[in-house]
Amino acid sequence: MQETNSKAASLKGRFFTYLYNERADLSLEKASRWLTGELKTVYGAEQVSISCYYSSSVPLLPYFMASTSPDQAVPSDAEGSRELFKAGSERKHGKSRFMIGGPHEEWFAVLEMTGGHDGEELSETGRICTEFLYFCRSAEINMISSRKHGSLYKLTESFHSAMDKDQVLAELINALQSMYGAFLFYLFLSHDNDSRLKLPTKDLYFDEQGSADTAMEAFLTGAIRMDRSQPDKVHVYVPLKGRQGVYGVLEVIADKNHPIKESEIEFIMMLANAAGNAMENAQLYQQSRKLIDDLRLINETSHQLNKNLPLKDTMKFLAERVIHSFNAREAGFYYRNSSGTDQLLPGSTGFFITPEADSYLSFVLSKIENEREGIFIGNLPAQGFSNGIYQCLMAVPMMENGQLRGYAIALHEKPYHFTFETFKLLQSLIHHSTLALSNSMLREELEALVKTDNLTKLYSRNYLNERIRHSMNEDRHGVFILIDIDNFKNINDTYGHQIGDDVLIQVGNIIKSSIREKDVGARWGGEELAIYLPQADPEIGICVAHRVLERVRSTTSPRVTISCGVSAWEAEEDDTPKMLFLRADRALYQAKSNGKNQVIVQNRIAK
Secondary structure, three states: OHHHHHHHHHHHHHHHHHHHHOOOOOOHHHHHHHHHHHHHHHHOOOEEEEEEEOOOOOOOOOOEEEEOOOOOOOOOHHHOHHHHHHHOEEEEOOEEEEEEEOOOOOOEEEEEEEOOOOHHHHHHHHHHHHHHHHHHHHHHHHHHHHHHHHHHHHHHHHHHHOOOHHHHHHHHHHHHHHHOOOOEEEEEEOOOOOOOOOOOEEEOOOOOOOHHHHHHHHHHHOOOEEEOOOOOEEEEEEEEEOOOOEEEEEEEEEEOOOOOOHHHHHHHHHHHHHHHHHHHHHHHHHHHHHHHHHHHHHHHHHHHHOOOOOHHHHHHHHHHHHHHHHOOOEEEEEEEOOOOOEEEOOOOOHHHHOOOHHHHHHHHHHHHHHHOOOEEEOOOHHHOOOOOOOOEEEEEEEEEOOEEEEEEEEEEOOOOOOOHHHHHHHHHHHHHHHHHHHHHHHHHHHHHHHHEOOOOOOEOHHHHHHHHHHHHHHOOEEEEEEEEEOOHHHHHHHHOHHHHHHHHHHHHHHHHHHOOOOOEEEEEEOOEEEEEEEOOOHHHHHHHHHHHHHHHHHHOOOOOOEEEEEEEEEOOOOOOHHHHHHHHHHHHHHHHHOOOOOEEEOOEEOO
16 A cells, blocks of 8 residues: 555656646647556556547547557447446456546546556546546646637737628638638628638528528527537537628538537637627728718719710710729610600710610610619519620619609629619719709700701801811911802792702701811801811812812702802911901802802912
C-alpha cells in the first residue's frame, strides 16, 4: 500500500510539473499521449493506452487514441467497452481497464494498462488520472472558448466593416471552414440573390423531398432546426437572422465519425447571428445608397430638363440616363403630337426604327391605351409574347392632365433583368420628365412655326437672314440664290390660287431635296424663294441653281420654270447681307429680262 501511495504521489508530482510546463496548450489529446508514457514509466507497465470518445449515443469509435504501442489496434464496441459503463473498471488476464468520466457526459475515456501493477492500485490510479484529464479538458475548453470569442469578436468587427452582403457571406464560410474542417457548410439563399463570389449556395424553396423543407422551416421560424433522417449524417440549419428579418440559412453537415457537439452548434449560431446582423446592415446601407442614387438621378434629370435645352439634347440626355442607370439594352421614347400620331423622339436607340420593334409597340400600346398604367413584365414569353429576342420589358406612359402624351419603353434580352424597384424608379423618372418634355415639344413646335413658312415648310425669311448674318461672322465664304417662279400670276389666273399654292409646295420640296442638311431653303416672299449655301464657292452655287432649275422644269405639274440670281461673298471683302441680297436681286432681274428660265451670277449669264 505504501508503494502504491508512493507511485501515486510520484504521478501527481509529474502532473503538476506537466501542467506548469504545458500551461499554454493543455489539450486533452496531448495530455493523454503524455499520460500513457508516464503511466508506463511509473508503474512499469508493458503497454498503456487511452481511447477517448464523445458519448455513448454514437458508435463507439474513439475520436483519438493515445498508446505507448504504435501498432495497437483501435478498440471497438465488441471488445467490451459497454461493460465498463456499469462497473467502471475491470481486470482480466493481466489487463486492467477503467472509465474516465461517464458515457452520458460530453466525453469519456477508457484507460487500459497491461502488467506492472496490482488491483489495489487500479482505483487510485483511475481517480488521479480522471482528475488530471478533466482538469486538462476544462483548461482546453476555456482556451478554445477564449479563442472562439476572440475569433467571434474579430469576425464580427470584420463583418460590420464590410458593407457588402457577398463579402459577409464569404468571410463567414471561410471562417467556419478553417475552424471546422470536418464539417460541410452550405448557404440557402433566395432566388433573387446574385452573388458575384463563388459561394457554396443552394436555392431556398419548398421541396417535397428531404432537407430543403427543414431549411425553409428554419428560414420561416428563425430558429435552429436539425434533420437526422439520414443514418450516417446530421444536418443542422442555422438561420442568418438580423433584427428585422431572416436573410438566409446556414446548413452544417456532420457525419458519424465527426459528430457535432452542442458547444459547436452554439458557437456557429453566434457566428450566424453576427453575420445576419452584418448582412442586414449591409443591405440597409446598399438600400440607402440606392435611394440616394435614385434621388440624385431624378434631381439631375429634372435639373437638366429644366434648362430649356433643344429637344434633341434633352432626349439624348434622358436616353443615356435610362440606358446607363437601368442597364437597358434598348430605350425608346414616343410623343403623341396634336394629330394623334406617335412620334419617335431623338435619343431613342436604333432598334425602334426597325420593323422588329413593331410587335413590341403594338403590345405596349394595347395595354397602355386601355389601362393608362405602366407595364412591367419580367418574362415576355411566359405572357404569351414570343415575337422577338427581348424578354424583359418596362413601359411607362407620359400622362398630362389625364391625357396620354407619349410613353417610354426599356427592353432587355435577359428574363427578369429589371427589378420592380427599377420599374418604380422609371415611373418616377418619367413622371418628373413628362412636363418638361411637353414644354420642350411645344417650344420646338413654336420655334418651327416662327422660323418655317406654313405653306411650303421652307424656312422663313427672318430665319434665313439670321443664318446668313451668323455665317458671315463665322465662315470664310458662302452663296445666296434668289429664285422666282416664271409667270406665276398666269398659273393663279389659269388654274386658281389652290393650284398656285400646290406649285409653290412642289418647288419648295424640290429645293429641300436638292440641298444639304446644313444649307437653308426659305420662302423669300410671294412666288420668290431663296437658298443659302454656307461654306460654298460660286461654282457650287451655280450647280445647285441649275439642278433646281432642271428639276422644276421637268417634274412640276402644271409645268413651270424658274429664274435664278446667284451672288457670293468672301471673308476678305467688305460685304454685308444687304449687299449680298441686292446683287442676287439684280442677277434675278437680269435673268427675267433675258427671257427667264435661266441662272445669272451677279451680273453675268451662267453658261
